[in-house]
Amino acid sequence: MSLLKQKQHVLLIISSIILYFLFAYFLERTSFYLLCFLWFSLFGCFYFLIKNNQISFTNLVGVSIIFRLIFLFATPNLSQDFYRFIWDGRMILEGLNPYLSLPETFIQQNNYPIAQAKELYVGMGELNGSHYTNYPPLNQLCFLIAAVFYSKSIFGSVIVLRLIIILADIGILYFGKQLLEKLNLPVKNIFWYILNPFIIIEMTGNLHFEPVMLFFFILGMYKLYQQKWILAAIFIACSVSVKLIPLLFLPLFFQWFVKQKKAIASKTKQSTVGKATITSPNSYRPKLNFHGKGIFQLITFYIIILVTTLSLFLPFYSSTLIDNYSNSVGLWFKSFEFNASFYYLFREIGYLFRGYNEIAIIGKITPILTILFLIILTFFKKSTSIIQLFTAMLFGLCFYYFTATTVHPWYLATPIILSIFTKYKFPVIWSFVIILSYQAYSNLPWQENLWFVSIEYMFVFCYLIYEVIKNTKKKVQIY
Template sequence: MSFWKLNKIPLLLTFVSFFLYWLFAYDLVRTEYTKLITLYCTVWLVFLLLLKYAKNNIKFLTAIAFLSRAIFILAIPNLSQDFYRFIWDGRMILEGLNPYLYTPESFIHAGGNFPVAEAETLYAGMGDLNGSHYTNYPAINQLCFLIAALFSNSSILGSAMVFRLLIILADFGTFFFGKKLLIKLNLPEKNIFWYILNPFIIIELTGNLHFEGVMIFFLIWSLYLVHSGKWKWAAIIFALSISVKLIPLLFLPLLFFYFKRPSNITSTTKQSLSNYEITTSQAPRNNIIKLIGFYSIVGITTLLLFAPFFSSEFINNYSQTVVLWFNNFEFNGSIYYLARQIGYWFTGYNEIAVIGKVLPILVFLFVMRLALFRRKIETKTLITHMLFAFTIYLFLSTTVHPWYIATLLILSVFTNYKFPLVWSFVIILSYLAYINLNTADKSENLWIIALEYAIVYVVFTWEMFISSRFPKHKKSQLN
């Protein structure tokens, strides 16, 4: 009774939260837009109240975070259909076939013997667009798909359960190393709950089975190892992150001056002056060796992970598929949509083929600007630069699916910036972008997208350019 009296409000909020997640998992259809928005806003309100009333109870919040994930164990994703392709790829590998060399469509249209169990159901689930292209999921991602095929080769639900368990295990790893890194950086360890307890993360990763969670686990583990000085192991783990999703490639240039930073040697050390001078003179050379070593290990490890799939045809198919994301696909863009409209005004056509080539160049130039013109780099600065780099990447992308924000959110945990947190809330609006799908108009609702980005850009602008002008203003932390 005393426990109940002391924790009555957090416990009531927990029960409400579990019920809302159950509705998300088992009683929601994607086209039920009003219900979707209502549930999402309500579970977010409960999330914020939990952080308010149980902010000092780390164990309690941790239990809620992972019990919430457990609610989804028996659910088939209802907001994304990508997992059908995951199952297809895993079963292809189990049958001894290279998933990078064949499209699902090629087997379906050929008829006759299908290469995997439930082939027609999987193809119908993934959709014609997905099924007509070669897979773009890297090697470690394919390993996850294979694990699901090994444990469940003839059950879609069984495969989904294996995926979900892998993603939950990855979240455990992110929680563990994220807390340790926060402590090492002298930041409140409770900040990790902005990510691990966030309804967006629970629904998009655990619920909808997106493997950004696995990529993030390796990324945070690698950052922890880098900060701890274990750069060789950090490089191997960083390569694993790249081999889940290619996004960490964007961050490699930012490590250039991190490894070239001066050693932590001060005049207060008890070494003789001559020893100090020798050590200091050797530091740049040692740091360059670390830099070259780190990049070499990342490159070699990544190539070894892809080696089982390697062939000239693989290189051609994979590169073509990656290019599609810049030159053909478009969804929930911001600056790109403005550029597209300008293209319509001048040429009367959608100039995605041109714009899709220019925008990545702008992202590259911005990342190199961060990498080469800020020589004093510590771990906090490195993570902040990673946050800025990925923010610009998303702002300039032709395609921004909701789960892409997960990487932005985890990086923000180690900074004072909260615009990724706001974005993780308003990103639900992207699910309304095709609100006209049941009518003759199949285009996105640009007013909804404009609302989403108006909110994000206002908060981003405030934090980047305005709040710093007010000395008394302090960016919020989870206190």
């Protein structure tokens, strides 16, 4: 029996390799039930690998890289976005600004500015091809790198893009482990991200660039922990320049810079062992004081992020860039609907009272709610330590997703990486059940079944409530 336990991880690894191979090379997005079978089986293997104490940290690292390399020669089968990535990269290589033109316009005019233009347009779809690109400049740099190596091969470009994402995940692994060690948190927490089938499939498999964003962000947070806040600002700006999501976190840095910890003696709990007096760790409580140096650093921190981000956009600047880019980003609030939670409830209320879809109005209100929630977290939620800061970021971002009109599966990469530095693991549960959102693609044309969406969010909210109650009780017991 002990020998069986020792070899259990070998069986789990071999099973995972087979399942990932089937996922990468034989699955179609419309085959929903096969998709669920492979997905849930992989999560089962993932869970038991994480819990298996017989496999070392180093071996888990090697396994996570092997799982990613299985996808190296596969064409993404759950997303079409990579076709637009390749289009944008080749446009830059040809000296054309991808922010100023629509793929649709070129195709309608029978003007093919890049190699394989027709194939790329058909691959990305009419919806994607009819909108201006919304990918920030460092993301565009990744696309350009693929174009430099393979300007006439979609397959070759896919390989280059995939290698970039794998390298970013390795960087997250390295600096994430370093930060966990500094915070005295279990280093094995990093595998809730690195070994997660959701991350491997959606990022490496489907070529979403959240890992590149998260690499710069985790590096920035690591530098912030080291008190190297100027470098931290530069890396966080690089993160914003891959995906805009980290902009939501900027208000939450307020307490880190502006409130200074001063340990002061309070009522101490002492016990005597022999002649020694032992003071409880809880006998010193932080007193928070505003100080001018912190305010100066905070303002400078924001300025560095702003200037660095704008500087990275400068090579693409034109008089129409801001309008095109803002209109493209605005579509996610005013036009698109997918896998939403509270928004669908708001939408039904709108139908009840107005008789039509109120997305244009609701899409303007929900960002305001997110801003208000972030303000509450900024001024009323203690965030003077890195762990507290990560916790505030996790809840601020998830509040935004819970009220958003569109929540694509790959958005969850950020909550998952944030959660490994906190007491909360509900994003991992969310990554497990979010596959239910892909039921929409089993219909032609695609159409959501809100029962599946309801089941997804029922699991998420139930586990979230459970964790909040559990951690609240622990906090009460401590005091």
